[in-house]
Every structure is written in structure tokens, then in C-alpha cells.
Amino acid sequence: MITLRLNHQQNQFLRTVVERDEHLGDLGDLVRAALREATAPSPMPAAPSVVPETRTAVEEHILEPGTGKAFEVAAGRVVRITQVEGHQCVDLNVFSLHDARERLHVGRTRGMQGLHPGPGDVLWSNAPWERPIMAIIGGTATTDTQFPFCSRLIYSAFFGLHDRTNCQEIQNEAQREYGLDPWDLHESLNLFMHTAPGPDGEPVIRRNVARPGDHIELVALIDVLAVPNVCGDDLSNCSNFGLRPVRVTVEEGVPADGEQAxxxxxxxxxxxLPPAREFPGARPLRRDPAYVAAFPHLPLRPADVPIDADEALIRHFHQVKNLDLYGDDDAAALRDIVLSWAIERLGAFAGND
Ligand SMILES: [Zn+2]
Known part of the structure; x- marks a missing residue:
């Protein structure tokens, strides 16, 4: 016997795969087939060193899975986003606090700073403003500018699921606190997302390499509303098949931060820059005092599913499980094997390694 731990969304997806595959009678068949075909993983990059922070926090919040939050970050202050358990992709939207029409433009940022902005790079706003609005001054996070946020569309089109956590709806709910509408959502900067060219040169999402303590630090260059959310994707290697909390702090900048910015x-x-111009009709952002967060698709309901497996198959599991990534968390290692196999079987989601 072997135990598979899934939340209800993952369980629903695997049932979809079983239903569509005439060779699979039930979930047990799927797990055993995935295990039989599993091979040992390639080693992960070494964990980066983490520099302790020395600033004063003015606001601190744990973003729980399935949620996000809007933070006012005055010019000169630092927003720091930190892994708690590791493995977690975070999507980031940014708006000018004084005019919501000005917002992060991921395409311009990619064009000016490259595919993977890091310390020493800035985030650019959209036209007609087109100026640096935040500077990345430190951290160990991987970033990506190539993949759009996960949305209702993605899960329907590629996974057959119409009602589940996704960055689109999580962002919508977080931004609602400041009166932003669903159509104000813009393309996210992907934090702690690990991407690289695939065999044909097209970008693919690889397993998440973020460890506990990995972080990113951004200084606001203008007053902004920064809205990070825990990516809602628990079906791909983007966050290693799980949803986990992250810590967000807004901190007073120190002189060294200003210099780096x-x-x-x-x-x-x-x-x-070209001379600045005024554009009438500014949309300043203000917190709605009546806002009560109501994130959809929660709570996630994890449950253990016992699967019949003989001794040889269990021995094979212990040979191929990804110790590097999951340590002694056998449930996470098995979930990775099973969901990776199922996604490939369904031919669902191009871009997995
Ligand atoms: Zn997402």
C-alpha cells in the first residue's frame, strides 16, 4: 500500500484523466502506471545563500494558498517577498497609486531588461508613461516575463476543469480592495518561476527551485500598489504540484537601497526619458474600507488516497523519488510523479520538463 495525498482539485483532475483514458480503470491504475514508468530525476541546482535583512518592517502578511493581497508601497520603501516552505510561484501586479491607468508593463520590462529581470533591473510601466516604477535591489528569486498568468481559460482548455484556483480570479479579488476591476488585471511578473528554453528553443516551465528563505526585494520608485498572489496552479511543476504560503513585508528603505535603486x-x-506629460482623468487608488476578502475556490480539501502497490513498486518509488526537491516528504514526491505522468498522458500542458 502507498499513500497519495491530493487536494480536491488535483483529485478532480486525475479523475478527468482516468475517464478519458480507456487503459485506466481507476486512480490506482493511473498511480501504478505512473510509478512503473518513473525514472530517477536530474539533480537540482544548489540552494542559494540567503542574506539576512536589516530593515524595519512597516507591514507584514502571510499570503495563504489561494489568496493575494494589495500593498501600498510608498516611493523609497521596499517590498520583500519570501518563501516560507519553498516551491511557490508568485504572480505580481503593480499599479501607480495615483493613477491606476499606469501599471507594470511586462512586455516593455522584458524588452528593456531581458527575460528574467533580477537585482539591478527595473520594472517599467505602460505607455504613455513608460518609466521605471520599481527596482529589484536584491534577492535570490528566479523570475520570468514570458508566461501569462494562469486563468480560467487555461484550466478549462488544458485540464478540463472550470472551477478551481487560478491567478486571474485571485488577483481580481485582491485588487478589488482598491476598487480595481477584473479588466484592470495586467500581465504578471512571475516571481520564483523557473523557465528555460525547451528542446525546440521555445520557453518551458521547469520544476520550481525556490527553497525556504529565498526572496526578492523591490524598491518603489513611485508610490505604487503592489499586488502579489500565490499562484493558483497546483497541477504543474510551476509550483511543484502544490500551493504553499509566502511572506510579504513592506519595509522602510535604508540609504543603501536608494543607492541601488x-x-x-x-x-x-x-x-x-522623454519629457513627462500630464494625462487628464487620473484614477487614484484608495482602499475600500468595507472590503472583506472573499477568495473563490477555497478551502482546498486535502485527503490521503490509499493505493495498492506491491513491494517491488514501492521499492522502485524509493529509488526514483526526488529527494533533492522533497527530502523525506514522500507524499509530495509521489504527487509529483503521478501528476507529471497524468499531464503528459493527457497531452495537456506543453512546457513541462
Ligand atoms: Zn498562476
Whole structure:
């Protein structure tokens, strides 16, 4: 006997795969087939060193799975997003606090700073403003600018699921606190997402390499509303088949932060920006005092599913499980094997390694 731990969303997906595959009678068949075909994983990159922080926190919040939150970050302050358990992708939206029409433009950021902005890079806003609005000054996070947020569409089209956690609806609910509408959602900067070119050169999402303590630090260059959310994807290697909490702190900047921000700005702008212009009809953002968060698709309901497996198959599992990534968490290692196999079987989601 072997135990598979799934939340109800993952369970629903695997049932969809079983129903569509004439060779699979039930979930046990799927798990045993996945295990038989599993091979030992390739080693993961070494854990990065983590520098302790020295700033004063003005706000701290744990983002629980399936949620996000809007944070006002005054110019000069730092927003720091930190892994608690590791493995977790975080989507980030950013708006000017004084005019919601100005917001992070991931395409311009990608064009100016490359596919994977990191320390020393800035985040750019959309036209007609087009200026640096935040600077990344530190951290150990991988980032990505190529994959759009996971949405209701993605899970319906590729996984056959119409009602489950997704970044689109999580962001919508978090931004609602400041009166932003569903159509205000913009493309996210993907934090702690690990992407690389696949065999044909197209980008693919690889297993998440974030460890506890990994983090990213961004200084606000103008007053912004920063809205991070725990990515709602528990069906791919984007967050290693799970949803986990992350910590967000807003901190007072120290002089070294300002210097790093200036260096990043000067490096990005080089010969200066075009003269600033005024655009009538600004949409300043204000917190709705009546807001009560109501994130959809919660709670997630985890449950253990016992699966018949003989000694040889269990021995094989212990040979191929990803110790590097999951340590002694056999339930997470088995879930990775089973969901990876199921996704490949369904031919669902291009981009997994
Ligand atoms: Zn997502």
C-alpha cells in the first residue's frame, strides 16, 4: 500500500484523466502506471545563500494558498517577498497609486531588461508613461516575463476543469480592495518561476527551485500598489504540484537601497526619458474600507488516497523519488510523479520538463 495525498482539485483532475483514458480503470491504475514508468530525476541546482535583512518592517502578511493581497508601497520603501516552505510561484501586479491607468508593463520590462529581470533591473510601466516604477535591489528569486498568468481559460482548455484556483480570479479579488476591476488585471511578473528554453528553443516551465528563505526585494520608485498572489496552479511543476504560503513585508528603505535603486534606474534609462506629460482623468487608488476578502475556490480539501502497490513498486518509488526537491516528504514526491505522468498522458500542458 502507498499513500497519495491530493487536494480536491488535483483529485478532480486525475479523475478527468482516468475517464478519458480507456487503459485506466481507476486512480490506482493511473498511480501504478505512473510509478512503473518513473525514472530517477536530474539533480537540482544548489540552494542559494540567503542574506539576512536589516530593515524595519512597516507591514507584514502571510499570503495563504489561494489568496493575494494589495500593498501600498510608498516611493523609497521596499517590498520583500519570501518563501516560507519553498516551491511557490508568485504572480505580481503593480499599479501607480495615483493613477491606476499606469501599471507594470511586462512586455516593455522584458524588452528593456531581458527575460528574467533580477537585482539591478527595473520594472517599467505602460505607455504613455513608460518609466521605471520599481527596482529589484536584491534577492535570490528566479523570475520570468514570458508566461501569462494562469486563468480560467487555461484550466478549462488544458485540464478540463472550470472551477478551481487560478491567478486571474485571485488577483481580481485582491485588487478589488482598491476598487480595481477584473479588466484592470495586467500581465504578471512571475516571481520564483523557473523557465528555460525547451528542446525546440521555445520557453518551458521547469520544476520550481525556490527553497525556504529565498526572496526578492523591490524598491518603489513611485508610490505604487503592489499586488502579489500565490499562484493558483497546483497541477504543474510551476509550483511543484502544490500551493504553499509566502511572506510579504513592506519595509522602510535604508540609504543603501536608494543607492541601488538609483544605479538600476541609471543603468536602465542611460540617456534619459522623454519629457513627462500630464494625462487628464487620473484614477487614484484608495482602499475600500468595507472590503472583506472573499477568495473563490477555497478551502482546498486535502485527503490521503490509499493505493495498492506491491513491494517491488514501492521499492522502485524509493529509488526514483526526488529527494533533492522533497527530502523525506514522500507524499509530495509521489504527487509529483503521478501528476507529471497524468499531464503528459493527457497531452495537456506543453512546457513541462
Ligand atoms: Zn498562476
Amino acid at each position: 538609483r544605479t538600476a534606474y541609471n543603468r536602465a534609462v542611460v540617456l534619459g
